[in-house]
Amino acid sequence: MFGAKLFPFWDQQIVNLGLIAFLALSLGLGLALVQEWQARRYQRQIALFIAKLKRIQAEDNMGGHILLAPSDPMAPLAAALNETQHVSRLRLKQLQQQASTLAALVDNMPLGVMRIKPDHTLVEMNAQASQLLNITQPKPGESYDNVLKNHALVAMLNRALTEQKNSRKTVQVDRVKLDVSVVYYQLRPRHYEALVLLYDMTEISQLQAMQADFVTNASHELRTPLTAIAGFTETLLSGAQEDSALRAEFLHIIQDESQRLLALTQDILTLAKSPMQERHLAPVAIKPLVDEVLTSHKDMLAEQKISVDIQVPSDLALVQDKSDLKRLLINLIGNAIKYNRLGGRVTIKADHTEKVDTLIIEDTGRGIPSDEQGRIFERFYRIDKSRNQRIPGTGLGLAIVHDLVKELGGQVLLDSQVGVGTKVTIQLPTTVIKDIRNGED
CATH class of the missing domain: 3.30.450.20 (PAS domain)
Structure with missing residues (x-):
C-alpha cells in the first residue's frame, strides 16, 4: 500500500527533473546561440572597422559613415572612426588643392x-x-x-x-x-x-652686352669731337691765331665738331629717355610739323639741290608727344637728305586707315646693301664708315627711330636697293591713338 503511493511520487520527481534538465539545456543552448550571434556581429563590425581604417589609410573612396545604435557597445568606436574619416577627408581635400595649385604653378x-x-x-x-x-x-x-x-x-x-x-x-x-x-x-x-x-639668362646677357657696347661706342664717339676741339684750340693758342685764314679754318672745324658733340649728346639723352617718363599728349598736325623739320634742313637741301614732294593730308593729326614725332621726322628726313644723290628727291607721305596710321619717308639716294639692312637700327652703326666719313651723323638716328616707334606700339619697315634709294615706313596702330584720344576727351 505504501509502495503504491511512493512510486507515483518518484515518477513525478523524475518528470520534474527531466523538465528542469531540458529547460537548463535549452537555456544553455540559447545562451550559446546568442553568444555566437553576438560574436559574429562583433566580428562583422570589427571587419567593417578594419576595412574603414584601410580605406582611410589608403586615402581611397571612404564611403559613408558607420551607423550604430547609441546603446551598441561599439558605438563609441564607430563614432571615433567616423570623426577620423571626416578629418581625413578634409586633409585629403586640402592636400589635393595644394597639389593642384603647386602643379599649376610649376607648369606655368x-x-x-x-x-x-x-x-x-x-x-x-x-x-x-x-x-x-x-x-x-x-x-x-x-x-x-x-x-x-x-x-x-x-x-x-x-x-x-x-x-x-x-x-x-x-x-x-x-x-x-x-x-x-x-x-x-x-x-x-x-x-x-x-x-x-x-x-x-639669354635676354639679360644680350642686354648687358648691348649696354657695354653702348658705353664703349659712346665713349669713342664722344672722344673724337672732344679730341678735335682740344687739338685745334691748343694749336690756336700756340700761335696759329695770328694767321687769319688758318684761324678761320680752325674755328669752323671747332664749330662743326661742337655741333657734332651737341647732336651726339642729344641723341644719347634721347636713347636714355625712360619709356615710363611722362609724355605730353596733344593733337599734332603732321603737315606743319613736316614743314618745320624741312625748314631746319633748308641749307642742306639747297646745297645738294634736293627736291621735296610732300604728300601729307593737311587735316591729318596724331595725338602724341610732339617732341617724339619731331625726333622721328628729324632723323628720317635728315637721313633721306644726307644720303641722297646730288639733285635727288625726298618724298614724304602720310596715310590713315581703320587700323594703321602710316608715315613714309622715301629718297633716291645710294641705298643700303642687303647684307647690312639687318644692322641698320643698331646703335652707332654706320654703313661703310670710310665712304661716309664726310657725312655728318652720330650713328644713333635710326636706333632712336626704332626705339620710339616700338614704345608707341608700332613697327618700322625698311625697303632699300643700292643705287635706287631707300624707303622707311612707320606704322602706328590706330587703336592706340584712339585710346589716347578718348583719354584726352
Whole structure:
C-alpha cells in the first residue's frame, strides 16, 4: 500500500527533473546561440572597422559613415572612426588643392624645374624645362643621363649629387644661356632628392652686352669731337691765331665738331629717355610739323639741290608727344637728305586707315646693301664708315627711330636697293591713338 503511493511520487520527481534538465539545456543552448550571434556581429563590425581604417589609410573612396545604435557597445568606436574619416577627408581635400595649385604653378612659372634622385632617376620635369633644354617630355623614371643632351649640364648634376650639396652655374644650351641652380634636400630620413632650377639668362646677357657696347661706342664717339676741339684750340693758342685764314679754318672745324658733340649728346639723352617718363599728349598736325623739320634742313637741301614732294593730308593729326614725332621726322628726313644723290628727291607721305596710321619717308639716294639692312637700327652703326666719313651723323638716328616707334606700339619697315634709294615706313596702330584720344576727351 505504501509502495503504491511512493512510486507515483518518484515518477513525478523524475518528470520534474527531466523538465528542469531540458529547460537548463535549452537555456544553455540559447545562451550559446546568442553568444555566437553576438560574436559574429562583433566580428562583422570589427571587419567593417578594419576595412574603414584601410580605406582611410589608403586615402581611397571612404564611403559613408558607420551607423550604430547609441546603446551598441561599439558605438563609441564607430563614432571615433567616423570623426577620423571626416578629418581625413578634409586633409585629403586640402592636400589635393595644394597639389593642384603647386602643379599649376610649376607648369606655368617662367623657370624650368626638374626633380632628380641620387640614382640619376628623373622624377619630374615641367614644360618650361623641356622647352629650355630643347627636348621632348621624358617618361617618368628615365635616367637624366639618357634624356639630357648637354654634357656640361649632366656633369654639373652628377657633381652635385656626388658631393651632396647645392651648386649654381651658367650653362650654354644651344643658343640659350641658362642659370642653373641645384638644391639638394632631404625628402625623409635617409632619402634625398635634388631640385634643379633653370632660368633663361639669354635676354639679360644680350642686354648687358648691348649696354657695354653702348658705353664703349659712346665713349669713342664722344672722344673724337672732344679730341678735335682740344687739338685745334691748343694749336690756336700756340700761335696759329695770328694767321687769319688758318684761324678761320680752325674755328669752323671747332664749330662743326661742337655741333657734332651737341647732336651726339642729344641723341644719347634721347636713347636714355625712360619709356615710363611722362609724355605730353596733344593733337599734332603732321603737315606743319613736316614743314618745320624741312625748314631746319633748308641749307642742306639747297646745297645738294634736293627736291621735296610732300604728300601729307593737311587735316591729318596724331595725338602724341610732339617732341617724339619731331625726333622721328628729324632723323628720317635728315637721313633721306644726307644720303641722297646730288639733285635727288625726298618724298614724304602720310596715310590713315581703320587700323594703321602710316608715315613714309622715301629718297633716291645710294641705298643700303642687303647684307647690312639687318644692322641698320643698331646703335652707332654706320654703313661703310670710310665712304661716309664726310657725312655728318652720330650713328644713333635710326636706333632712336626704332626705339620710339616700338614704345608707341608700332613697327618700322625698311625697303632699300643700292643705287635706287631707300624707303622707311612707320606704322602706328590706330587703336592706340584712339585710346589716347578718348583719354584726352
